[in-house]
Amino acid sequence: MPSIVEVLAECLEALREGEELAACLEMYPQHRAELAPLLEIASLIRPLPPEVVPSPAFREQTRERLPKGPDDREEVSFAPD
Amino acid sequence: MLKLDKPPVTDERLLVSRAIARDGEAFGELYDRSVIRVYRHIYYLINDVKEAEDLTAQTFLQAWEAIDRFQPRGAPFVSWLLRIAHNLAVSHLRSRKGDTQLYDTMVDEGLPRNPEAVAERQADEEKVRQAVLRLGDEQRQVIILRFVEELDYREVAEILGKSVAAVRVIQHRALCALRKMMKVEEVA
Numbered sequence: 001m002p003s004i005v006e007v008l009a010e011c012l013e014a015l016r017e018g019e020e021l022a023a024c025l026e027m028y029p030q031h032r033a034e035l036a037p038l039l040e041i042a043s044l045i046r047p048l049p050p051e052v053v054p055s056p057a058f059r060e061q062t063r064e065r066l067p068k069g070p071d072d073r074e075e076v077s078f079a080p081d
Numbered sequence: 082m083l084k085l086d087k088p089p090v091t092d093e094r095l096l097v098s099r100a101i102a103r104d105g106e107a108f109g110e111l112y113d114r115s116v117i118r119v120y121r122h123i124y125y126l127i128n129d130v131k132e133a134e135d136l137t138a139q140t141f142l143q144a145w146e147a148i149d150r151f152q153p154r155g156a157p158f159v160s161w162l163l164r165i166a167h168n169l170a171v172s173h174l175r176s177r178k179g180d181t182q183l184y185d186t187m188v189d190e191g192l193p194r195n196p197e198a199v200a201e202r203q204a205d206e207e208k209v210r211q212a213v214l215r216l217g218d219e220q221r222q223v224i225i226l227r228f229v230e231e232l233d234y235r236e237v238a239e240i241l242g243k244s245v246a247a248v249r250v251i252q253h254r255a256l257c258a259l260r261k262m263m264k265v266e267e268v269a
Contacts, residue, residue, distance in 0.1 A: 004253065005249050005250050005252075005253045006249065008249075008252070008253050008256070009234065009249040009252065009253075012227075012252075013233075016231070037260050038253075038256040038257065038260060041209060041256050041259045041260050041263065042228060042256055044202075044205050044206050044208075044209040045206075045209055045210075045213070045224065045228035045229065046206050046210075046229070047228065047229055047230070047231045048121055048124065048125055048229050048230065052121055052124055053117050053120065053121065054116060054117065054120040054133075054134060054137060055134075058134045058137075059116055062112075062116070062134075062137070062138045062141070063109060063112060063113070065138070066105065066108060066109055066112055066141060066145070067105050067108065067142075067145050068105035069103055069104070069105045070103035
């Protein structure tokens, strides 16, 4: 019998691919009591949209301000503008 | 005459070794490779563009300052960066007067249309986000990489320098821990 760790991992993958929660739980009735609340918690963790990325201007500006070598250790400041 | 340019350095371990030796160019390459992941990690915790940018920049500054303490044989470099990022984000949140910033910018089209149900779900999502903040480093990183970044097990294992089996075990423990925290909150 697969462990709860394996069953949980498989169900989470199945849900990501569009499987219904009820179908996942039906596949593993012996784990249902433990599995259901864990899947519910997982469903409440919202993915970040892919467009959430640092702006090119920020990335470039920060790259420019990175220390260039040993002498830069104490001199760089990232205080907000 | 033969031109002897330095070959492009792609191996992360070599880049880290050079950065530890205070090579700014190598550190810049590490920055390029990890800035998006660090930013998104912080953004998930903070939910504010300007603050996430500032904390991302601070993460790299702290990493540079502390890089001689990085253990190349331990967790991968990005995992170390995410730990710094998390500590900065948590300190920042503590300094905020009441962290009530909800994820109102991320309304999902798939959510139920009933306004009460939407509000209830958003409140639950916020509670889980707060609980994620309280997880230990390893569990929090697995949860964010798996569910916020939607990476598969192999990708998470690679980033964290662990086996797929270990990632699955950590995922299970993390979700159990979140469930426990949510139950405590319900009772309180």
